[in-house]
Each structure stands twice: as structure tokens, then as C-alpha cells.
Amino acid sequence: MQGAMPESVETRAKMLEQWTTFWRNRFAHEPRSLQAQRREAQDAFAQLGYPLSKNEDWKYTKVHLIAETSWKLAPLAPAPAEPNWPAIRVLLVNGRFVGRVVHSPWHDKISIWNWQDAFQEQLDLLEQHWNRMARWRQHPFAALNTACFQDAVIIRVFPNQEIEAPIHILIHHDANSAEPQACFPRILVCLESGSKATLVETYTGGGRHCFTCGVVELLLERGAHLDYYKVQQEHEQTVHIVQAYARLAAEAALRTHIVSLGGGLVRNECDVSLVGQHGNCTLNGLYLARGRQHVDNHTEIDHVAPACTSYELYKGILTDHAHGVFHGKIYVHPGAQKTDAKQTNQALLLSDEAEVDSKPQLEIYADDVRCTHGATVGQLDNQQLFYLRTRGISMEQARSLLIYAFAEDIISRIQVDPVRFQLEDILLAEEGLPLESDLRKVHLP
Amino acid sequence: MPTDTATITQLTQREYEWGFYTEIEEEKVPKGLNEEIIRTISRIKGEPNWLLEWRLRAFRHWLTMEEPRWWPNIKYSRIDYQDIHYYAAPKRRKALSSLDEVDPEIRRTFERLGIPLEEQKRLAGVAVDAVFDSVSVATTYKEKLKELGIIFCSFSEAVREYPDLVRQYLGSVVPYNDNFFAALNSAVFSDGSFVYVPPGVRCPMELSTYFRINARETGQFERTLIIADRGSYVSYLEGCTAPMRDENQLHAAVVELIALDDAEIKYSTVQNWYPGDKEGRGGIYNFVTKRGACRGRRSKISWTQVETGSAITWKYPSVILQGDESVGEFYSVAVTNNYQQADTGTKMIHLGRNTRSTIVSKGISAGHGQNTYRGLVKIMKGAAYARNYSQCDSLLIGDKCGAHTMPYIEVRNSTARVEHEASTSKIGEDQIFYCRQRGLSTEDAVNMIVNGFCKQVLLNLPMEFAVEAQKLLGISLEGSVG
Numbered sequence: 001m002q003g004a005m006p007e008s009v010e011t012r013a014k015m016l017e018q019w020t021t022f023w024r025n026r027f028a029h030e031p032r033s034l035q036a037q038r039r040e041a042q043d044a045f046a047q048l049g050y051p052l053s054k055n056e057d058w059k060y061t062k063v064h065l066i067a068e069t070s071w072k073l074a075p076l077a078p079a080p081a082e083p084n085w086p087a088i089r090v091l092l093v094n095g096r097f098v099g100r101v102v103h104s105p106w107h108d109k110i111s112i113w114n115w116q117d118a119f120q121e122q123l124d125l126l127e128q129h130w131n132r133m134a135r136w137r138q139h140p141f142a143a144l145n146t147a148c149f150q151d152a153v154i155i156r157v158f159p160n161q162e163i164e165a166p167i168h169i170l171i172h173h174d175a176n177s178a179e180p181q182a183c184f185p186r187i188l189v190c191l192e193s194g195s196k197a198t199l200v201e202t203y204t205g206g207g208r209h210c211f212t213c214g215v216v217e218l219l220l221e222r223g224a225h226l227d228y229y230k231v232q233q234e235h236e237q238t239v240h241i242v243q244a245y246a247r248l249a250a251e252a253a254l255r256t257h258i259v260s261l262g263g264g265l266v267r268n269e270c271d272v273s274l275v276g277q278h279g280n281c282t283l284n285g286l287y288l289a290r291g292r293q294h295v296d297n298h299t300e301i302d303h304v305a306p307a308c309t310s311y312e313l314y315k316g317i318l319t320d321h322a323h324g325v326f327h328g329k330i331y332v333h334p335g336a337q338k339t340d341a342k343q344t345n346q347a348l349l350l351s352d353e354a355e356v357d358s359k360p361q362l363e364i365y366a367d368d369v370r371c372t373h374g375a376t377v378g379q380l381d382n383q384q385l386f387y388l389r390t391r392g393i394s395m396e397q398a399r400s401l402l403i404y405a406f407a408e409d410i411i412s413r414i415q416v417d418p419v420r421f422q423l424e425d426i427l428l429a430e431e432g433l434p435l436e437s438d439l440r441k442v443h444l445p
Numbered sequence: 446m447p448t449d450t451a452t453i454t455q456l457t458q459r460e461y462e463w464g465f466y467t468e469i470e471e472e473k474v475p476k477g478l479n480e481e482i483i484r485t486i487s488r489i490k491g492e493p494n495w496l497l498e499w500r501l502r503a504f505r506h507w508l509t510m511e512e513p514r515w516w517p518n519i520k521y522s523r524i525d526y527q528d529i530h531y532y533a534a535p536k537r538r539k540a541l542s543s544l545d546e547v548d549p550e551i552r553r554t555f556e557r558l559g560i561p562l563e564e565q566k567r568l569a570g571v572a573v574d575a576v577f578d579s580v581s582v583a584t585t586y587k588e589k590l591k592e593l594g595i596i597f598c599s600f601s602e603a604v605r606e607y608p609d610l611v612r613q614y615l616g617s618v619v620p621y622n623d624n625f626f627a628a629l630n631s632a633v634f635s636d637g638s639f640v641y642v643p644p645g646v647r648c649p650m651e652l653s654t655y656f657r658i659n660a661r662e663t664g665q666f667e668r669t670l671i672i673a674d675r676g677s678y679v680s681y682l683e684g685c686t687a688p689m690r691d692e693n694q695l696h697a698a699v700v701e702l703i704a705l706d707d708a709e710i711k712y713s714t715v716q717n718w719y720p721g722d723k724e725g726r727g728g729i730y731n732f733v734t735k736r737g738a739c740r741g742r743r744s745k746i747s748w749t750q751v752e753t754g755s756a757i758t759w760k761y762p763s764v765i766l767q768g769d770e771s772v773g774e775f776y777s778v779a780v781t782n783n784y785q786q787a788d789t790g791t792k793m794i795h796l797g798r799n800t801r802s803t804i805v806s807k808g809i810s811a812g813h814g815q816n817t818y819r820g821l822v823k824i825m826k827g828a829a830y831a832r833n834y835s836q837c838d839s840l841l842i843g844d845k846c847g848a849h850t851m852p853y854i855e856v857r858n859s860t861a862r863v864e865h866e867a868s869t870s871k872i873g874e875d876q877i878f879y880c881r882q883r884g885l886s887t888e889d890a891v892n893m894i895v896n897g898f899c900k901q902v903l904l905n906l907p908m909e910f911a912v913e914a915q916k917l918l919g920i921s922l923e924g925s926v927g
Contacts, residue, residue: 334844349859352826358854364869367841371869375854377824378862 019045019071019148031119033127041136041146048140060325060357061267061296066239071211073150074183077174080204085418087168087200088112094174095183096151109161110197115152115186125156129190133217133245135271141241145184145215152186157224160194166416168200171214173234175207185214185242191224193249198227200416206238206262214242220252222276227255229419234262236291243269250276250305257414259423260287260295269298274308274336285314286410288430289322289354296325301343303336303369312343315410317403318354328373329361336366343373348406350379400431474532480504483632486532490601490636493608503621503631510625521730521757521786524695531633531666590648595679596641597652600668603639610641614672618701618738618765626697626759627734634668634699642677642708651907653682667698673708675741682910684715694719696755698733706741706768711749713906715914718754725784725813728756735762736792739771739800747774748791749905751914756785761819763792766800766828773802776902780918781814781846790820790852795828795861804835807899810846817849824861831858837867840898892918 027035050067051058074094082089090112091098097114111122119126136142153169171185191197199218206212212234220226226246234240240263246254258268272281287295301310316324330341347356360373380402388398407427414420425435474485483504487497512524590597596607603611621631642648673679696718702710712735721728731754737746748762764773775791793802808816818837839848850867872894880890895918896903903911 337844347856349856349861352857352859354857354859356854356856358852358856358865360850360852360865360867362839362850362867362869363847364839364841364849365847367844367846367871369841369869369871373850373865373867375852375865376863377854377856378864379859 019144031123034119034130037131038147041131041143044137045140045143045147048138048143051140057298057327059359060323060327061265061294063241063265065265066211066241069180069209069211071182072177072179073148074173074175074181074210075177077172077176080170080172080174082170083168083418087166088163089168089170090153092151092153092169092171092185092187094172094181095149095185097153106163106165109158110163110167111156111158112167113154115149115154118152118154122154122156125190126154129217129219130188131217133219133247133273134215134243135245136215139243139269141213141267142215142243145186145213145243148182148213149184149186149215152188155187155189155199157189157191157195157197159192159221162196163198166198166200168202171201171203171212173203173205173207173210173212173238175205175210175235178209180209180211182211182213185212185216187214187216188219189217189226190219191221191226191252193222193224195221196225198229198416200229200419201231203230203232203234203240203242203262206234206240208235208237210235210237211239212242216242216244218244218246218254220246220248220254222249223251224249225253227415228257229414229416230256230258230268231419231423232258232260232262232266232268235264236262236293237264238262239265241265241267241269243271246270246272246281248272248274248276248279248281248308251278252276253279254281256281256283256285257410258283258285258297259410260285260289260297261426263293263295265294267296267298269300271300271302272310273302273304274310275304277305277307279305279308281308281310283310283312283314284410284413285312286407287314287316287324288407288427289316289324290319292321294323294325296327298325298327300329300331301341303330303332303339303341303366306336306366307338308336309340310342312341312345313410314345315406316347316356317350317407318347318356319350321351321353323354324356326356326358326360326375328359329363330371330373332362332364332366332369332371334365337368339366339369339371341369341371345373345375346406347377348379348403349377350403397433400433404428404431404433473530476530477527478504478529478531478633482531486633486635489532490604492601492604495612496604499616499621500632500634503628504633506622507625507628507632510628512625524730526629529695532635593646593649594643595646595648596639598639600634600637600639600670603670607639607641610672611639611670614670614701614703616701618703618736619699619734624734626732627699630666630668630697630699630734634666637668637670637698638681639669640671640679640681642673642679644675644677646674646677648677648679651680651682653684665694665696665698667696667700669698669700670703671701671710671712672703673705673710673744675705676707678709678711680711680713680907682713682715682907684717684910694728695730696732698735700733700735700762702735702737702746704737704739704741704744704746704771707743708741709745709747710737711747711907712737712762713910714748714750714752715906715910715917716750716752716754716758717917719756720754720783720785721756723783723812725756728785729754731755731758731760733758733760735760736765737763737773738765739768739773739797741771742768742797743770743772744768745772745774747772747776747905749774749776749902750778750789751902751906751910751917752777752779752787752789753917755787758785758787758789760789761792763794764802765794765796766802766831767796768800769797770799770801771797772800774905775802775804775806775820776905777806778809778899778902778914778918779807779816779818780809781811781816783812783814785812786815788817788819790818792821793823793833795822795824795831795833798827798829799831800828801832802834804833804837805901806835806837807902808837808839808848808850809842809895809898810839810848811842813845815847815849817851818867819851819853821853821855822863822865823853824856824858824863826857828858829860831861831863833861833863833865835863835865837865838898839867839869840895841869841871
């Protein structure tokens with residue numbers, strides 16, 4: 001992972017100048033150790049530059065647009081309306097923590113802080129875990145976030161506690177200025193040993209000239225379980241580049257579901273390190289891309305410790321001029337024996353103007369392993385269409401049903417009902433099928 | 446299993462069996478690379494001016510290029526391009542009409558390699574254009590092929606006798622500016638094979654060339670051009686071994702295949718060059734550009750390769766599927782042992798409608814070997830109903846080696862169907878146990894399992910090669926238990 005240098009000294013100087021306003025004297029109140037990290041990240045970004053040319057990790061996703069725009073920090077903005085389903089809810093608007101969290105029934109099980117509270121009350125925790133998982137030394141956008149973030153959400157789940165209600169982080173990008181604006185959501189979740197939680201991140205808002213540059217760090221200590229959902233529904237011209245980094249200690253289990261519906265240039269990264277034995281991770285992903293959307297799902301699973309399993313399934317549906325990219329790497333370190341890794345990537349290409357680029361990779365340095373990957377790109381199965389047509393279903397409806405079924409495979413795995421219902425309705429509406437919510441109303445007593 | 450360590454050690458310490466060196470007088474140009482050297486090579490070979498100009502264009506372009514070094518799993522010391530002899534030929538080069546006139550030293554070398562040049566006449570079906578270092582020294586069966594109008598000769602001869610054909614097709618599939626090593630080859634290529642099969646002719650025998658690097662410090666820059674005209678068929682065999690040597694030797698060959706309407710080319714390779722000793726010293730750098738163009742409708746190009754040798758193999762035999770309904774195939778077995786590194790795969794570029802491609806790649810890593818499959822399947826917008834199936838399997842033997850799979854899939858047509866599957870595993874203990882139960886020794890069991898693992902590929906080799914390939918696999922892997 002070598003960041004390509006900007007093409008010339010001139011562009012590099014311009015690039016740095018663009019961001020200096022973000023990091024100039026802004027963080028003087030922070031503890032020294034954390035300030036030092038910001039400075040290192042600045043240097044790392046200056047060194048790495050934008051991944052413009054010949055960078056394998058950015059082969060199919062071009063970020064010239066970001067490099068050419070001069071960004072302003074997204075201003076403070078009012079909180080959006082909260083959804084009505086029950087959850088421990090946190091609002092992050094334009095990268096800033098809004099309001100206070102109410103979680104009284106859970107106060108002995110979980111703590112949630114904003115950045116300022118965290119470094120005043122929990123410096124130990126931060127010094128131990130903050131910025132430890134993000135690969136900001138190699139990744140220019142992780143470096144940028146680390147240098148520029150304004151506020152953060154820090155969540156700690158105490159040992160052996162189970163949080164039944166989902167923790168919902170609503171990340172809203174409020175586009176109220178005409179100028180290009182960037183925001184830097186930053187999240188750290190520590191699940192202490194034996195704890196169990198469900199985290200839902202939803203990304204909303206955005207617009208033309210909006211750039212959401214986020215970093216999420218998930219730490220799972222021994223035996224911890226996390227269900228992680230990311231639902232990205234930003235305006236379809238938003239630039240969305242968010243990296244999620246997870247580290248799993250022994251016997252920890254992580255399930256991620258990353259669903260992309262919105263955004264113009266979208267890059268969802270999900271890096272999982274399995275550092276303890278018998279860790280287990282499942283990555284599910286779904287993206288729907290239309291118009292001129294560009295959706296890049298980039299995953300990397302590092303099998304560092306032996307006897308871990310990973311399972312990955314990513315699906316995409318592309319129409320119009322959309323461009324879908326999948327990069328999935330499974331890296332088995334020397335000594336990570338008994339690794340069992342499976343990766344599947346499927347794309348449904350519904351338009352000749354759309355494009356799919358898929359790059360599954362296995363890199364294996366241990367011999368007693370079982371690793372597979374599979375990738376398919378294609379259209380709807382003619383036999384399945386025929387079957388439905390023989391049952392008197394119109395061609396159009398048959399197609400809709402099959403497309404829905406393709407996506408439902410992922411959506412049905414979502415265990416937070418309100419999120420699942422909402423996504424199902426969006427999909428059904430898109431395909432012109434009767435809404436699940438209407439059906440549910442009928443069947444409810 | 447207790448035998449593991451012992452057998453793996455045994456395996457990793459195996460010496461190259463066919464390393465020997467033949468004393469023959471050679472004619473060499475001085476070390477180094479500049480326009481003067483290229484002019485000298487061209488003069489020695491008596492080439493026409495257009496070819497010299499082409500070489501020089503390639504050389505000037507090469508000077509502007511940078512040596513590619515971005516493969517994370519390939520490591521090698523820098524090559525000093527000025528420290529190589531770019532041309533070497535056996536000295537006695539009068540015309541040979543029969544095999545008896547071939548230098549007995551050379552013939553003995555071939556015999557030790559088990560290439561029965563003399564027996565070729567009796568073992569009907571194989572015509573051999575033996576390339577010893579850089580110049581063809583013996584060509585058999587020419588007469589018989591001539592009757593059918595098939596041209597099978599050394600590249601230099603083709604330049605002299607069939608300049609129009611060479612000029613028309615040379616560089617039309619792999620242009621001189623294609624990549625660093627192809628440009629180098631275009632500038633300094635010494636010799637190679639040329640095949641032209643006229644319309645409607647089915648070549649009655651396998652055409653075969655044995656390449657062999659022999660002269661000390663001589664880079665070998667082969668150039669092969671095969672043209673199958675409308676409705677013709679040809680099967681071409683390439684195989685090679687090289688003697689024990691300490692310095693790294695560079696081999697940068699270029700192979701171009703052209704299939705016109707309804708034509709079919711089958712190209713098979715067994716590559717067993719000196720892989721370096723068990724410490725990873727020496728060995729051949731095999732940086733090859735192989736590409737075929739299915740120009741015509743319903744044409745077909747099939748690559749089959751068994752790669753067991755070379756310190757570093759860097760090779761992606763590709764097919765450009767231009768004609769509608771054309772077919773591309775790639776079958777590969779790559780074995781890396783000791784400190785060998787292989788980065789190989791294919792590119793299937795679908796341009797025409799209803800084009801199909803199949804990729805079957807089997808990688809076996811042992812010792813400290815690093816084996817990478819890197820392949821591209823690209824479906825362009827016009828390639829309606831294109832179809833691809835790829836399968837890449839890796840087998841790991843020992844815990845110090847690496848196996849990597851890096852397919853690239855790019856699809857721009859909604860009617861296309863692309864499937865890719867890959868798996869990595871070791872030889873199952875249950876499989877060995879099953880064989881042992883039936884009275885097979887562990888070694889035999891491993892051999893059998895490896896052969897079964899590679900069967901899909903080996904089946905695509907012509908008979909002559911299949912035998913050698915199986916032997917090679919056995920030699921490099923016998924006694925290893927996963």
C-alpha cells in the first residue's frame with residue numbers, strides 16, 4: 001500500500017495549502033499526546049498525497065475531483081429530525097456531536113462521550129486505543145481525517161454487558177452553503193471482553209460539493225460480539241469516503257452489513273484484523289448504483305492469528321451509467337494456520353452503460369488453510385425469468401421480483417427490524433413492487 | 446504427520462537435476478546495449494533496413510521506459526542491462542542438410558535432456574526447430590511441411606525468405622512499445638521461430654522448438670510469430686531446460702499469435718529452466734510477453750503451460766478476442782519451490798460478440814516459493830453475450846511458501862457473464878490417509894493427488910508434452926506431504 005505522490009511539486013503544495021486552514025491552531029486545547037498524533041497524520045498526508053496515479057488500491061476509483069476542489073470545513077448546523085424507532089441515539093452533524101445522549105436505563109453498561117468529554121474524562125482509554133486501528137500511515141484519507149476531525153463519538157461497552165437496544169449513530173451532512181464543504185465524522189467503539197452490542201450508522205444529507213471523510217474504529221476485546229450496520233443514503237452527488245477498521249481479539253465475533261444507496265463517489269472500506277484465535281467475522285455488503293454513481297467497496301481481512309474464520313458476501317446492482325467496484329483481499333499471515341476464509345462477490349449488471357470492476361484477492365502465507373473466493377458478473381437468469389413468466393407474471397414484474405430477491409438475500413440478514421423494513425420498502429418501491437410495510441399493516445392484528 | 450518435516454526438507458533440498466554445461470565455441474557481440482550493438486546484431490543477421498529501423502525505434506522507446514517493479518511478491522536484484530551479451534551464436538554455421546552435420550556436443554546435450562533429435566524422424570509427428578542459444582541449428586521435417594505450404598523456420602530465415610509476411614505481422618499483436626521487456630526484446634531479439642499456415646491447411650504434426658540457454662551471461666531474446674490463416678489449424682510446442690549457472694540470466698521473449706477466420710492455434714509450453722539453487726542463488730529471470738489475437742470470426746487460441754523452472758517467472762499469455770464467436774483458452778500449472786517466484790496468469794480481452802474464454806490455473810507452492818496468479822478478464826462494451834469462466838486453485842506444501850490469487854474483472858456489457866472461482870488449500874490428510882489405506886506409499890499418494898490436481902491442465906497438453914510434464918511434476922514434488 002504505497003500512496004502515489006502527487007504529480008508535481010506544484011500540485012502537492014496546492015494540496016497542502018488547501019488543507020492547512022483545517023488544521024491551523026485549531027486543536028490547542030487537546031492533550032499533547034493527541035495533538036502529536038494529529039501532527040503526525042498531517043505529515044503522513046503530506047507525504048502520501050492523494051492516490052492519483054498507479055496506486056493499485058485506487059485503480060478503479062479516481063479521486064481527481066477531490067484533489068481539484070478547494071474544500072471548506074462544513075459549518076455548524078442544526079440537528080435533523082430523529083427517526084422514531086427506539087435506540088440509544090447519537091447525532092453527528094457535519095462532523096460534530098449534537099446534544100446529549102440519553103441512555104439512563106443502560107448507564108451501567110455503556111458510556112458514550114463526545115471528543116472533548118472523552119479526552120477530559122477518559123484520557124487513559126484514548127491513549128490506549130485511540131487511532132490505533134486506523135491505517136492512517138498508509139491511507140491518505142484516514143490521515144486526512146485524523147488530522148482534521150472536529151469531534152468524535154467514543155463508545156465504551158463494559159465487560160460482559162449486553163446492550164439490547166441498538167446504538168444508532170446518525171451522521172448527517174448538512175449542505176447549507178454553496179461552497180464545497182467537507183466534514184470528518186470519527187467514531188471509536190470499544191467492546192470490552194464478553195460484551196455484546198449492535199451498532200447502526202446511518203449517513204444522510206449531503207449534496208453537490210459535499211465530502212464526507214470518515215473513520216470508524218471498532219475494537220472487540222476477547223469474546224465480544226458486535227453487529228455493525230452502515231446504511232449510506234446521502235445525496236447522490238456527495239463524495240463519501242469512509243474507512244471502518246476493526247480489530248478482533250480471541251473469540252470475538254463481528255458481523256458487518258454495509259448498504260450503499262446514495263452518494264456520487266462512494267468508497268466504503270472495511271478492514272478487519274483477526275488478531276486472536278477463534279475470531280470470526282462476517283462481512284455482508286449491498287450496493288445499488290444508478291445514474292452516474294460510483295460505488296467502491298474495499299475490504300481487507302487480515303488473518304493474523306490461527307483458527308479464525310471469515311465469511312464475506314458482497315452484492316451489487318448496477319443500472320444506467322453506474323460504476324461498481326469491488327476489492328476484497330484476504331491476507332493470511334505466516335502462522336495463521338486453520339484459517340477458513342470464504343469470499344463471494346456478485347454483481348448484477350442491468351445496463352450496457354454501467355461498468356463493474358471486481359478484484360478479489362487471496363494472499364496466503366500459511367499452508368493449512370482453506371480459502372476460497374468467487375466472483376460473478378452477469379444479468380438476470382433467463383430460466384428464472386421464464387419460470388416466472390410461465391406463471392403469468394409479466395416480464396417487467398418478473399425482472400423486478402428477481403432483482404428484489406437478489407438484494408433481499410443481504411437485506412434479510414439485517415436483524416434490526418426498523419432498518420430492515422426501511423430498506424425493504426426502498427427496494428420494493430424502486431422495483432415498483434407492493435410495499436412490505438403495506439402488507440405488514442394488513443397482516444397485523 | 447511425522448514424515449512431514451523430513452519429506453519437505455528433502456523436497457526443498459533437491460538439486461536441479463538437469464544442470465550441465467556444454468562446451469561449444471561461441472560467437473558473441475561485446476557486452477552492453479547501445480545503437481551500435483543493435484546495428485551489429487542486425488548486420489550479422491543480414492537484416493533488411495526496415496527491420497533495423499524497427500529495432501532502433503524500439504530501443505529508443507525502451508530508453509524512455511522504466512523497469513517495472515511494482516509486484517509486491519516479486520523481489521530480485523537489479524539487472525545491469527549493460528552487463529549482458531545481446532547476441533551469441535554457435536560458431537560453425539554452415540548450412541546443414543542432415544542431422545549428422547549438427548555439432549555432436551549439441552546433440553549430446555539434447556540427448557541428455559531426452560530430446561531425441563535423431564529419433565524425431567522415426568517418432569513421426571514432431572518436427573523440431575532446435576534453437577540452441579540464439580540461432581537455429583537444425584530444422585527437420587521442413588520438406589514435408591513445405592508440400593502443404595506451411596512455413597516453419599527460424600525467424601532470421603523468415604526475414605530473408607518471407608519479408609512481406611514478417612513485415613505485415615511483426616509487432617501487430619505485441620507492439621514494440623508494449624512494455625519494458627517487450628521493447629527490449631524488439632530492440633535486440635536474436636532469433637526465434639516463424640510459422641505460417643496457409644488457408645484451409647491442418648498442420649499434420651505438432652511443431653516443436655526446444656529453447657535452451659547455454660552461453661554464459663547471454664540474455665536470450667527469442668521472438669516467435671505464428672500466423673494461422675483462414676480455416677487452418679496448428680499446434681505448437683515450446684519447451685526448455687537450462688544448465689546450472691550462478692549469475693542470473695535474463696530471458697525476455699516475445700510470442701505473437703494471429704488467428705484469422707475459423708483458424709485455431711494451440712500453443713503449449715513446458716518451462717523447466719534453471720530455478721536457482723536451494724538458497725535462491727542464480728536461476729533464470731523469465732520475463733515473457735505472450736499474446737494472441739483472435740482476429741477472425743470463430744477463431745480460437747489456446748495456451749497451455751507447465752511452469753516448473755526459472756527463479757522468477759513473469760508471464761501472462763493473453764488472448765485478444767476480436768472476431769465474433771472467437772474462443773480463448775488458458776490452462777496453466779505453475780510450480781514454485783525453494784526461492785522460486787512466479788507471477789503468472791492471463792488476460793482475456795473480449796471485444797467481439799459471443800466471444801468465450803476459459804481460464805484454468807493451478808498453482809503449487811513449496812519451500813519458500815511464492816506463486817501468484819494475476820489475471821484480467823475484460824469485457825468491452827461491444828462484446829455482447831461474452832462468456833468467461835475462470836478457476837484458480839492453489840496448493841500449499843509447507844508453511845514457508847505463499848500462494849496468491851489476484852484476478853481483475855472488468856465488465857462493460859450487461860449481457861456478458863463472468864464467473865471466477867478460486868481456492869487455496871493443502872493436500873488433505875484425509876486424502877493421503879485414504880490412499881495409504883489402499884497400500885500406496887505417502888510419496889505415491891502425494892504424486893497422485895498433485896497429478897489429479899493438475900489433470901485438467903495436463904489433459905490439454907499434446908501427448909509428447911504430457912509425459913514430460915508429469916515427470917517434471919513428479920520430480921519437483923515427490924515425497925512432499927502437505
